[in-house]
Amino acid sequence: xxxxxxxxxxxxxxxxxxxxxxxxxxxxxxxxxxxxxxxxxxxxxxxxxxxxxxxxxxxxxxxxxxxxxxxxxxxxxxxxxxxxxxxxxxxxxxxxxxxxxxxxxxxxxxxxxxxxxxxxxxxxxxxxxxxxxxxxxxxxxxxxxxxxxxxxxxxxxxxxxxxxxxxxxxxxxxxxxxxxxxxxxxxxxxxxxxxxxxxxxx
Amino acid sequence: xxxxxxxxxxxxxxxxxxxxxxxxxxxxxxxxxxxxxxxxxxxxxxxxxxxxxxxxxxxxxxxxxxxxxxxxxxxxxxxxxxxxxxxxxxxxxxxxxxxxxxxxxxxxxxxxxxxxxxxxxxxxxxxxxxxxxxxxxxxxxxxxxxxxxxxxxxxxxxxxxxxxxxxxxxxxxxxxxxxxxxxxxxxxxxxxxxxxxxxxxx
Ligand SMILES: [Ca+2]
Numbered sequence: 001x002x003x004x005x006x007x008x009x010x011x012x013x014x015x016x017x018x019x020x021x022x023x024x025x026x027x028x029x030x031x032x033x034x035x036x037x038x039x040x041x042x043x044x045x046x047x048x049x050x051x052x053x054x055x056x057x058x059x060x061x062x063x064x065x066x067x068x069x070x071x072x073x074x075x076x077x078x079x080x081x082x083x084x085x086x087x088x089x090x091x092x093x094x095x096x097x098x099x100x101x102x103x104x105x106x107x108x109x110x111x112x113x114x115x116x117x118x119x120x121x122x123x124x125x126x127x128x129x130x131x132x133x134x135x136x137x138x139x140x141x142x143x144x145x146x147x148x149x150x151x152x153x154x155x156x157x158x159x160x161x162x163x164x165x166x167x168x169x170x171x172x173x174x175x176x177x178x179x180x181x182x183x184x185x186x187x188x189x190x191x192x193x194x195x196x197x198x199x200x201x202x
Numbered sequence: 203x204x205x206x207x208x209x210x211x212x213x214x215x216x217x218x219x220x221x222x223x224x225x226x227x228x229x230x231x232x233x234x235x236x237x238x239x240x241x242x243x244x245x246x247x248x249x250x251x252x253x254x255x256x257x258x259x260x261x262x263x264x265x266x267x268x269x270x271x272x273x274x275x276x277x278x279x280x281x282x283x284x285x286x287x288x289x290x291x292x293x294x295x296x297x298x299x300x301x302x303x304x305x306x307x308x309x310x311x312x313x314x315x316x317x318x319x320x321x322x323x324x325x326x327x328x329x330x331x332x333x334x335x336x337x338x339x340x341x342x343x344x345x346x347x348x349x350x351x352x353x354x355x356x357x358x359x360x361x362x363x364x365x366x367x368x369x370x371x372x373x374x375x376x377x378x379x380x381x382x383x384x385x386x387x388x389x390x391x392x393x394x395x396x397x398x399x400x401x402x403x404x
Contacts, residue, residue: 049248
């Protein structure tokens with residue numbers, strides 16, 4: 001009953017959910033819909049959560065799928081304050097980490113005492129990439145854009161002039177760490193497009 | 203290893219996920235971002251999955267939160283073929299049910315044998331609204347738009363000339379069935395906006 005008091009826990013939960021709405025304004029480098037337009041971070045978050053549901057058996061070690069999905073639902077919320085840092089962009093990683101940490105403090109701090117903390121911890125676990133669930137979640141977050149880029153005939157790989165070496169370092173290593181079979185699947189297909197784009201630039 | 207064969211299960215899973223991308227094109231009646239624009243069904247699906255994560259304790263009976271979230275990730279996929287039927291729209295319910303059933307057959311049928319069936323069953327369970335998880339998921343799907351409409355100063359209630367009676371029947375009954383506390387919370391706030399809009403129309 002106290003739950004529905006004006007300044008009570010339900011009000012705090014809904015303030016958090018209203019703020020989350022803003023993730024729909026954050027535009028990513030990745031193109032959706034076979035290249036028709038850029039996608040926003042909210043629809044991307046839905047798409048990668050669906051990846052986690054459908055591709056769960058490709059995790060190399062048993063993972064709790066619910067934990068992977070929860071991480072992916074939350075993983076980009078910090079972009080509401082910090083913006084999306086394109087994976088191929090020339091960005092100040094340290095400055096972004098500071099901005100994202102402050103964003104996480106603010107956003108998870110909107111939730112009632114004792115509720116924001118566990119979700120904040122899940123976000124930190126995702127960022128640290130140090131548990132099997134985090135590594136699998138991170139690999140899916142990296143595995144989705146190559147699939148979108150291949151469907152778009154290049155997508156963000158064109159915009160950023162991506163080579164095999166750049167792709168391996170920024171994308172491939174993280175996919176392989178969390179889902180070796182998905183890396184084995186996507187690498188030759190991605191290389192074929194990246195090589196074609198490079199020969200067209202030459 | 204057979205997993206990564208060209209016509210194998212991983213290829214089928216990725217064909218399903220590529221098709222799911224199309225949900226980003228389905229535009230809903232509900233406005234996002236305090237009325238700035240309509241939202242699409244993919245970003246909406248993310249938002250309501252987040253509602254399930256944050257509001258789980260408001261389910262009247264214990265529910266498996268992972269099952270609620272999974273249902274909400276899947277619930278609108280059929281709109282890829284059948285389109286979004288606005289809740290206040292003057293629509294042919296029987297025709298929509300036929301179109302959505304055919305869409306579910308096609309979309310879940312893209313998955314490997316034995317994998318589409320359980321997800322198709324979860325979608326049917328959501329539609330039938332007959333388990334505690336389905337009722338709670340459905341209530342969140344109905345609870346989200348009033349919150350968006352209040353933030354927008356009316357939103358789809360303006361467009362459809364919604365009265366208290368229409369709101370109670372199409373929205374309130376489903377919220378109350380799955381989450382009585384959320385209905386108790388939102389009803390007076392929604393009525394205040396709906397009454398104001400009605401007096402402005404008069
Ligand atoms: Ca990101």
